[in-house]
Amino acid sequence: MASSSLFFxxxxxxxxxxxxxxxxxxSSPPPSSTSADHATRAKSTxxxxxxxxxxxxxxxxxTLDHLNSLLASCFPSLASSDxxxxxxxxxxxxxxxxxxxxxxxxxxxxxxxxxxAEPLGPEGRxxxxxxxxxxxxxxxVVAGFPCLAPDGKYYNAxxxxxxxxxxxxxxxxxxxxxxxxxxxxxGPSFKALVDIPEFGHLVLGICMDLNPYKFxxxxxxxxxxxxCVSKRAHLVLCCMAWLRSGxxxxxxxxxxxxxxxxxxxxxxxxxxxxxxxLRPLDGTGCLVAxxxxxxxxxxxxxxxxxCVMQMSGGIKQRDMEVxxxxxxxxxxxxxxxFDWVNQGDTDEGQxxxxxxx
Numbered sequence: 001m002a003s004s005s006l007f008f009x010x011x012x013x014x015x016x017x018x019x020x021x022x023x024x025x026x027s028s029p030p031p032s033s034t035s036a037d038h039a040t041r042a043k044s045t046x047x048x049x050x051x052x053x054x055x056x057x058x059x060x061x062x063t064l065d066h067l068n069s070l071l072a073s074c075f076p077s078l079a080s081s082d083x084x085x086x087x088x089x090x091x092x093x094x095x096x097x098x099x100x101x102x103x104x105x106x107x108x109x110x111x112x113x114x115x116x117a118e119p120l121g122p123e124g125r126x127x128x129x130x131x132x133x134x135x136x137x138x139x140x141v142v143a144g145f146p147c148l149a150p151d152g153k154y155y156n157a158x159x160x161x162x163x164x165x166x167x168x169x170x171x172x173x174x175x176x177x178x179x180x181x182x183x184x185x186x187g188p189s190f191k192a193l194v195d196i197p198e199f200g201h202l203v204l205g206i207c208m209d210l211n212p213y214k215f216x217x218x219x220x221x222x223x224x225x226x227x228c229v230s231k232r233a234h235l236v237l238c239c240m241a242w243l244r245s246g247x248x249x250x251x252x253x254x255x256x257x258x259x260x261x262x263x264x265x266x267x268x269x270x271x272x273x274x275x276x277x278l279r280p281l282d283g284t285g286c287l288v289a290x291x292x293x294x295x296x297x298x299x300x301x302x303x304x305x306x307c308v309m310q311m312s313g314g315i316k317q318r319d320m321e322v323x324x325x326x327x328x329x330x331x332x333x334x335x336x337x338f339d340w341v342n343q344g345d346t347d348e349g350q351x352x353x354x355x356x357x
Contacts, residue, residue, distance in 0.1 A: 046235075046287070046338035049074075049092045049139075050306040054295030054329045057104030060116060060125060064102055071133075074331050078136055092333060093198070095133065096306075097143035098293035099207050099241040100156065102126055106179055106297045107146075110154055113183045117148035120157075120170055127159045127167065135165035140198075142291075144206060144239040146184075147172070153185040158206050158239050160193075169193060173206040175213055175223075190224060192231035200234035203227065207240045210277045225280035233286050235338070236278075240292035244303040245269070263327060267305050271322055274309070281311040287338050294329050303327070308334045 051070065055063040072078050099105065102125060107113040118124035122131060126145035134141040140162055147157035147170070156173035172187025173180065190209065193202045209224045217223065228236055245266070278288055287310060294304040307324035325332040 044338050045335055046094070047092045047333055047335045048094045048096060048289050048308060049331060049333045050096045050289070050291045050325065051098070051101075051331050052291065052304055052306045052325060052329055053098055053101055053293050055098075055100075055102060055104045055293065057106070057297045058116060059104075060102040063104075064125070064129065067097075067102070070329075070331055075137055078133065092137065092139045094140045094142065094237070094289070095137060096237065096289060096291035097141075097239065098291050099144035099158070099239040100146055101143045101239070101293070102129075103146055104297055105241040105293070105302075106300050107183050110183045113146050113154055114148070117146045117154055120147060120149055121167065124159075127161070127170075130159055130161040131165040131167065134161045134163060138163050142204070142237050142239060144241075154183050155187060156180050156184045156206060158204055160204060160237075169204070171204040171206070173209065175208045175211060177208040177211075180208065190227045192227070192233065194231065201232050203231055203233045203236045205236060205238040207238070207242055210238065210274060222277055222280050225278045228278070228286065229280045229284070233281070233284075236281075236286060236288040238288070238290045240290055240306075242270075242292050242303050244301040266303070267324060267326070270303055270305050271307060271309075271324060274307075275322070278309065278311065284311055286311045287336060289334075294327060306332065308336050310336060 051067065053063070053067060053070075056066065068078065103116040107116075118126055120127075122128050124145065124147070126143050130141040130143050140160070142158060142160050144156070144158045147155045149155055149172075156176070158171045158173070160168045160171070162168050169191065171191045173184070174187045174190050176184055176186050191204050193204075194200075196202055205224055212219055212221065213223060274288075274290060281288070287308065289308050291306045292304055293302045295302055304327035305324050307322055309322050323334045323336065325334075
């Protein structure tokens, strides 16, 4: 996997590191796809730009202005009135934003989220921005947002837009975290898109989807990972607002080396956890891109460490190649090898769903 390269903010804290998955908690491992499932793939590369954002809570327009400023530093055409003025800019294939990217994450009730919930379709602030940005940068765009759907229910949602600025699908988060449960309705199932020429089989996920259902399901069940295998996923895109598991004592003094060591330990623990939850994909060559957020909302702190995982370690080799970007806000581009399939003549693909419990 190629090293990650930074277009804004500080250099990545670790451009490439191995993340060893934790030891299994039971003797019943989840299934893994065989190499035959991916025998038709051809080698290529993919560039994924991740906006590891620190949103202004309950200030979507201020966050959007900040986001545009970050991206304009990398892609000057976004600040130009000329839609075709992107010569000389680094080409990317996918631009990823975190979960609930413009609004922030912590809400306490439907009435609390209501002023910030967006409709489905191009009328929504986030979706409209994704459509415009995809057209300007000629790349796919994914972003999370709180949705007020036509059924009158609120969902934690994620939109996928193609290079032409067309909405391909909107996914509703299937497994809800306790914070989501205060206002959101769970989506009916996980979601996959199949036969997309650029990406083969694509699965979408949002944060808690990677965890056991309600933290009550058997840990080794790995519901989301199993779903990805069942759809023979080649690419998995996850928008996150993943919380930091711990932080330094307030006011405690630390030297730079201690802080660096703590950050590296935290990264190793987090990446290892994600890798283990995706263990059914081990050995398939599937590429998993996770875009997390950073910053704080009240007492809630978010972990960062957006990453790309190449799931090619093999069933007996409990490691895989990982590129991650540390804990600082910024726009990061990771270039990776990608095995893609050209199985159709339209990039809309077909949707496939499946319950995770």
